[in-house]
């Protein structure tokens with residue numbers, strides 16, 4: 461569902477303003493530090509209730525102010541829907557259609573957004589946690605209760621880990637109970653992740669082919685964190701029993717979905733270790749595209765794509781093919797660039813041009 465308008469108040473360096481967005485492509489052009497990433501971040505916050513930057517939420521409040529607010533509207537002419545989030549000293553408050561939101565999961569599935577920023581190279585190069593989070597977010601956009609599933613698992617894992625660390629008197633009995641609970645919660649979580657990766661893999665392969673313009677194959681596989689030593693598959697309960705003494709010594713749970721990962725290869729080579737920067741970026745973009753197509757196929761939903769500075773590091777061929785694919789997919793796109801030349805293809809296809817200068821956004825057409 462496209463975002464029709466964005467209103468910001470006291471949000472980073474952005475002036476308090478309201479802008480209208482095109483349902484197709486929108487190109488934000490401006491110098492370094494003008495407020496382009498902040499604009500995408502405002503939309504991401506209003507749709508997802510969090511930032512895509514690795515920051516505390518209160519960092520978005522304009523320096524010298526006590527609160528910040530972002531509001532978007534989506535929906536059609538007859539049923540416009542407002543979503544508003546206010547960041548203040550006490551945290552975050554959100555409203556959907558004017559009603560105070562109590563459950564995050566009911567809010568975040570209303571208008572889906574997916575962001576891609578230069579930091580997203582860490583999808584390939586970074587820690588497994590980064591890839592798990594990506595996968596969990598994709599699953600959450602598909603099924604709102606996935607978030608609760610992950611949280612419930614993490615709660616029990618934390619309790620089990622503190623038990624293993626502190627070894628309070630009589631902890632072994634409690635450990636048994638936590639182990640059972642953990643395994644019960646781990647099973648559907650791993651299953652959902654595994655199935656999603658199996659479905660995403662062929663989509664990512666095709667997306668990579670179309671962006672790279674080569675026949676090099678990108679493969680994505682799910683690597684279970686619940687394996688026995690030596691990589692054998694096994695029931696998590698049995699695995700945890702087998703490593704129990706070791707875990708008691710380590711003071712944490714050393715097997716389980718908290719160690720799940722994705723393995724990505726290009727032409728049989730490990731993308732994390734061997735791919736070039738541009739190839740890694742293409743690989744991360746291919747995964748993003750795969751999720752977009754997956755959501756469309758599964759649920760008929762088209763998330764808003766917030767693409768921050770994607771053009772740098774992609775050669776002109778890859779950039780051109782990426783933009784063609786974006787236009788074909790039909791999602792609403794918000795793309796930032798310091799140089800409109802990088803987005804000439806989108807602009808030629810009637811994208812809305814928004815100029816950003818010192819926090820002021822002005823529609824040029």
Ligand SMILES: Nc1ncnc2c1ncn2[C@@H]1O[C@H](COP(=O)(O)OP(=O)(O)OP(=O)(O)O)[C@@H](O)[C@H]1O
Pocket residue numbers: 471472473490491492493494495496497498499519520521522523798
């Ligand atoms: N809480 C805040 N209050 C006021 N200004 C802020 C706040 N947070 C960030 N800024 C400033 O906002 C400006 C815009 O940042 P932003 O990241 O949006 O720029 P950008 O247009 O994406 O630049 P670049 O092309 O370099 O990526 C920066 O100068 C930054 O220092």
Ligand SMILES: [Mg+2]
Pocket residue numbers: 496497498768769
């Ligand atoms: Mg930026």
